[in-house]
Amino acid sequence: MDMADVTGFADLETQPLAALAPRERILKTASDLFYRFSVHSVGIDRIIAESGVAKMTFYKHFPSKADLVATYLRHKSALWFQMLETATERPGLSPSERILAIFDALDGPFRSPAFRGCPFVKGMAEFGPDADAPDVQATITAYFKDLHDLVAALVEPLGLNRPERTVMQILSLIQGAIVMAQSTRDPLVAEANRDAAKLLIDSAVASAGA
Amino acid sequence: MDMADVTGFADLETQPLAALAPRERILKTASDLFYRFSVHSVGIDRIIAESGVAKMTFYKHFPSKADLVATYLRHKSALWFQMLETATERPGLSPSERILAIFDALDGPFRSPAFRGCPFVKGMAEFGPDADAPDVQATITAYFKDLHDLVAALVEPLGLNRPERTVMQILSLIQGAIVMAQSTRDPLVAEANRDAAKLLIDSAVASAGA
DNA sequence: ACCTAGATAGACAGATCTGTCTGTCTTTGC
DNA sequence: GCAAAGACAGACAGATCTGTCTATCTAGGT
Numbered sequence: 001m002d003m004a005d006v007t008g009f010a011d012l013e014t015q016p017l018a019a020l021a022p023r024e025r026i027l028k029t030a031s032d033l034f035y036r037f038s039v040h041s042v043g044i045d046r047i048i049a050e051s052g053v054a055k056m057t058f059y060k061h062f063p064s065k066a067d068l069v070a071t072y073l074r075h076k077s078a079l080w081f082q083m084l085e086t087a088t089e090r091p092g093l094s095p096s097e098r099i100l101a102i103f104d105a106l107d108g109p110f111r112s113p114a115f116r117g118c119p120f121v122k123g124m125a126e127f128g129p130d131a132d133a134p135d136v137q138a139t140i141t142a143y144f145k146d147l148h149d150l151v152a153a154l155v156e157p158l159g160l161n162r163p164e165r166t167v168m169q170i171l172s173l174i175q176g177a178i179v180m181a182q183s184t185r186d187p188l189v190a191e192a193n194r195d196a197a198k199l200l201i202d203s204a205v206a207s208a209g210a
Numbered sequence: 211m212d213m214a215d216v217t218g219f220a221d222l223e224t225q226p227l228a229a230l231a232p233r234e235r236i237l238k239t240a241s242d243l244f245y246r247f248s249v250h251s252v253g254i255d256r257i258i259a260e261s262g263v264a265k266m267t268f269y270k271h272f273p274s275k276a277d278l279v280a281t282y283l284r285h286k287s288a289l290w291f292q293m294l295e296t297a298t299e300r301p302g303l304s305p306s307e308r309i310l311a312i313f314d315a316l317d318g319p320f321r322s323p324a325f326r327g328c329p330f331v332k333g334m335a336e337f338g339p340d341a342d343a344p345d346v347q348a349t350i351t352a353y354f355k356d357l358h359d360l361v362a363a364l365v366e367p368l369g370l371n372r373p374e375r376t377v378m379q380i381l382s383l384i385q386g387a388i389v390m391a392q393s394t395r396d397p398l399v400a401e402a403n404r405d406a407a408k409l410l411i412d413s414a415v416a417s418a419g420a
Numbered sequence: 421a422c423c424t425a426g427a428t429a430g431a432c433a434g435a436t437c438t439g440t441c442t443g444t445c446t447t448t449g450c
Numbered sequence: 451g452c453a454a455a456g457a458c459a460g461a462c463a464g465a466t467c468t469g470t471c472t473a474t475c476t477a478g479g480t
Contacts, residue, residue, distance in 0.1 A: 036338070038337075043467055055429085056426095056470085057426080060426080065467095117331075121393075128246070128247065169405075172382075172387050173382055173383065176382030176384070179389065180382050183385075184354065188375070192378045192382070199410060199413055200409060232457070253437055264457055265460080275439090
């Protein structure tokens with residue numbers, strides 16, 4: 001699936017800020033600030049100022065802050081799944097290796113000093129089920145469903161007896177790795193959890209073959 | 211370690227709200243609201259109103275909101291470690307079973323409709339390394355260190371070759387379970403991760419014995 | 421050259437947030 | 451029964467937040 005068609009963000013990550021069109025400049029600035037400081041800590045005025053845009057221009061492109069937040073999360077989701085798909089769809093990998101490729105892909109981000117954890121776990125913290133922001137909540141819910149479906153699709157070819165159980169364990173190792181990478185900055189988290197996942201998969205495959 | 215001495219919260223969880231002294235009433239109200247809606251979403255005025263306390267009384271007991279937030283987190287930490295210690299120190303458990311007891315202890319909270327994830331992961335989301343709230347950040351950092359130390363102490367008697375690696379994997383399964391329990395409400399997360407932990411532990415013990 | 425669409429700067433309204441202050445009432449110890 | 455300490459209600463200040471509005475400027479298409 002080509003996310004660029006859906007989001008229209010193009011290569012927003014590599015362009016210099018000043019060269020971007022207003023809408024992309026706003027989104028990139030907001031994305032950086034939201035991820036770094038949390039959504040509630042960053043006001044519209046700051047995003048306006050740092051993206052060098054007029055207030056009316058902002059509200060022309062994003063009808064409300066909630067709208068910008070939802071767009072920010074969809075943007076993060078698109079980039080993240082793009083990375084995951086690149087890693088897992090590499091040709092020549094066995095079904096098991098495709099799953100483990102997720103943990104290899106995590107290693108780079110974990111080592112980045114800008115890494116601040118999972119935007120969607122952070123999103124749940126700020127916009128939980130009791131919040132009043134349906135768009136944002138729907139985006140977060142969709143992310144977790146999509147990640148589940150991706151892992152489920154990778155587990156399916158293993159032909160396990162209880163695939164959902166293994167899917168849940170793999171997802172736990174992924175989410176757990178992200179939390180651990182954020183709280184301790186230990187660079188070995190990704191590798192340690194990769195090995196844990198391998199053990200789980202091998203064991204599940206072995207008992208399915210019996 | 212007796213947390214009650216350190217925190218002085220006593221049995222704040224079971225008393226009816228009106229019977230509590232002002233300080234405890236404030237803390238219980240704030241704790242519920244912060245956990246449910248996030249810290250930044252709940253203003254002092256709301257805490258004042260719902261705890262039925264005067265504003266001056268509030269500021270007499272808590273010099274600032276940041277102070278209340280740090281106290282809230284220390285309170286949550288104390289309760290959580292109390293539960294963990296009760297579960298893991300039960301007599302008659304083998305070293306491995308003590309570790310697995312953590313996942314058994316998670317099962318109850320996961321099934322509670324009031325469950326909203328880990329207060330400290332949420333805390334990191336709102337008060338990350340770039341925030342300006344040293345007390346709160348220190349409390350969060352201390353929590354992750356304490357949890358690490360608790361698991362490390364449980365892993366130590368297993369006599370593994372690379373205990374830190376197993377500690378990290380166990381911690382990942384714990385944090386991952388919490389994230390998964392919050393995002394999906396699947397009641398089987400705790401059990402699935404308990405089994406994953408058992409596999410990891412047995413495998414690590416086996417290769418240490420060799 | 422002109423006209424239109426969109427960007428710019430910045431004032432403004434209304435709500436909300438933290439924290440301070442005043443003055444009255446209630447409770448408690450002696 | 452009384453004095454002292456603490457809790458009460460609520461106004462207030464100053465900052466900040468989202469979102470609206472006006473009025474000017476700039477860039478492109480024809």
